Amino acid sequence: MRFHIAPSDAVPIYRQIVEQVRRQVASGQLRAGDEVPSVRVLAQAHAINPMTVSKAYSLLEAEGLLERRRGLGMVVATVRPTSRTSQRLALLEPTLRAAAQQAAQLGLSVDEALALFKRCMTPPTDLGGRDESR
Amino acid sequence: MRFHIAPSDAVPIYRQIVEQVRRQVASGQLRAGDEVPSVRVLAQAHAINPMTVSKAYSLLEAEGLLERRRGLGMVVATVRPTSRTSQRLALLEPTLRAAAQQAAQLGLSVDEALALFKRCMTPPTDLGGRDESR
Amino acid sequence: MRFHIAPSDAVPIYRQIVEQVRRQVASGQLRAGDEVPSVRVLAQAHAINPMTVSKAYSLLEAEGLLERRRGLGMVVATVRPTSRTSQRLALLEPTLRAAAQQAAQLGLSVDEALALFKRCMTPPTDLGGRDESR
């Protein structure tokens, strides 16, 4: 399981974790029963506060995506099987709506924006890791 | 000059102002020498605190986009002439990069994501439906 | 980390803070990763409003000199390594250019002005005498 944490991003760390777990479950990269890294491991690996990881996991537990196996860590819950494409698209839509609004305010044409988006997706584009957006 | 302020949005008011001015300058809707609404006028028009507007304007001044005409208000600075399409695309890119990353984590194909993005842009945007605000 | 705040000075408090941090970073008294006093601590220590300190820190963050460690305070940013003497001289130059102009308008010779400047620097500076403040 891979996490990409950017402490200097505008979106808080705990939310970055929550959203990445959600997406990986929705996409099938995480399946029912799969173990998720322990709080301590994840915290150390990214040099973040264990309480931050714990908060994220607690939210995911409350959401029903993770289950606590006492003494054994947390695992992906017996997933409700509804991971259809439509669902995954719904998770992406808010971001794209915001992008669409920005493009309009910038006076960009639909084609220009689409071309740029395509360019952002096609290369595995390893670079650009650090989004100094904030 | 039009401002759309959503006090209940996740992004702070002063930042909404900053970003809208940035985009309007980039898109040519605001040109060098154009006056920007006075702090008090803008504050009253949107029922927000003058200091909030002032904070936004100060940031834009520090950024070099606005200039203070002492005692007279603020105007768009003698813009460095690079307001080409490439610049506007650059302002949109971070958002699209983030969207691309999310799409990948969701296991969506490039075509699926592009189609959704196109749908988000094409209609005069039937928005108002889902308030992803806070 | 030492701050000298003069509330009755002509230059606003938040700017005094900004400039002192800038100089201490440039002179190497503050290094990358060093913590800067918390907003509330600095505010209490000098009996000024926390928002005033916060304003200064925000400007320094926008400038790239400070970084926010969320929930933990602010630290000196991973400084771009160019803190050489030339940089420090560059920070002093505007002031000296203004002084040079004044000296010329006063009809002073270069030697007279240099001698006065030397006198201003050599003693441990018996300053405090004339408060050109407000």
Added chain:
Amino acid sequence: MRFHIAPSDAVPIYRQIVEQVRRQVASGQLRAGDEVPSVRVLAQAHAINPMTVSKAYSLLEAEGLLERRRGLGMVVATVRPTSRTSQRLALLEPTLRAAAQQAAQLGLSVDEALALFKRCMTPPTDLGGRDESR
């Protein structure tokens, strides 16, 4: 009579005028009886508000440096002859004291600062006209 006005400077316009008149009187470039440009002329020449010029002249009149010749404009007052070098140095000293303090905080040696100051004075240095200090 030459004035250099920088509307975007940190020091207010009216004060720029006041100080430049003071210096030119002190240095003998302006003598008793010399006419000073009319409010309207000076205002037009520098594209500033006549009220601003008027305010400066009023302050200089209150100070005794200028006299109002009704219907004829303002002239330099019957100057008290004390324009010794020591006086002119005194006018320059506050600026140099501030510069000295900054140099110290920047960790510059006396020699380094003196060398820079000398460089600022020696060339007629036509460039650098616009001090974007603010």
Added chain:
DNA sequence: GTGGTCTAGACCACT
């Protein structure tokens, strides 16, 4: 009229 500065205090979010 314009913006700038500062204060006082509330509430929120993150770690």
Added chain:
DNA sequence: GTGGTCTAGACCACG
């Protein structure tokens, strides 16, 4: 604990 955001209101300086 940390900083961020916003409000309300006072006072100042400039033009």
